[in-house]
Amino acid sequence: PVVDMQTYDQSVIIYATVYGGIVGWDTRVQKPVWRLENELQHGVITTICVDSAGSWLATGTSGGKHICWDLRFRLPIAEIKHPNGSRIRKVACHPTEPSYLISASQSNNEVSLWNIETGHRQAVLWASSTPVLSNVQMVNRCSSQI
Numbered sequence: 001p002v003v004d005m006q007t008y009d010q011s012v013i014i015y016a017t018v019y020g021g022i023v024g025w026d027t028r029v030q031k032p033v034w035r036l037e038n039e040l041q042h043g044v045i046t047t048i049c050v051d052s053a054g055s056w057l058a059t060g061t062s063g064g065k066h067i068c069w070d071l072r073f074r075l076p077i078a079e080i081k082h083p084n085g086s087r088i089r090k091v092a093c094h095p096t097e098p099s100y101l102i103s104a105s106q107s108n109n110e111v112s113l114w115n116i117e118t119g120h121r122q123a124v125l126w127a128s129s130t131p132v133l134s135n136v137q138m139v140n141r142c143s144s145q146i
Contacts, residue, residue: 001017001018004016008024008054012024012027012033015048016045020037020045022045022069036074038059038061038067043064043065043087046060046062047060047089047090048091049092050071051093052093053098055072056070056077061087064087064105066079066081066101079119086107087105101116102114108127108134109128111124111125
């Protein structure tokens with residue numbers, strides 16, 4: 001099953017599957033023109049993005065990893081692990097910085113800005129009442145009285 005898809009150019013759609021396949025599908029010939037295999041040990045792919053120049057793509061996984069691929073040579077070029085291993089919900093390419101990746105993770109309503117070249121987190125938006133960059137996730141407890 002397909003988990004996410006992006007346009008690559010005017011005729012190719014890139015989609016990712018539950019089993020780790022990343023496929024370039026050419027709409028003109030109605031068949032795959034290339035395929036990448038994301039290792040399942042990184043977790044299930046949850047999201048993908050393709051940079052505006054079409055030279056790289058990034059995946060986010062349920063295991064908290066970002067895997068960046070060079071689309072020219074179809075090789076993985078960077079692997080960035082979230083410090084807590086939190087599930088990656090969405091990745092997006094930065095609109096002005098070509099080597100930066102924006103990532104939303106499941107824990108603590110966190111959005112991070114990652115430098116793909118260095119693998120370091122450059123900034124984080126934190127929308128949680130837990131201490132900033134803590135490893136603790138808030139537990140939502142509701143109690144009702146009758």
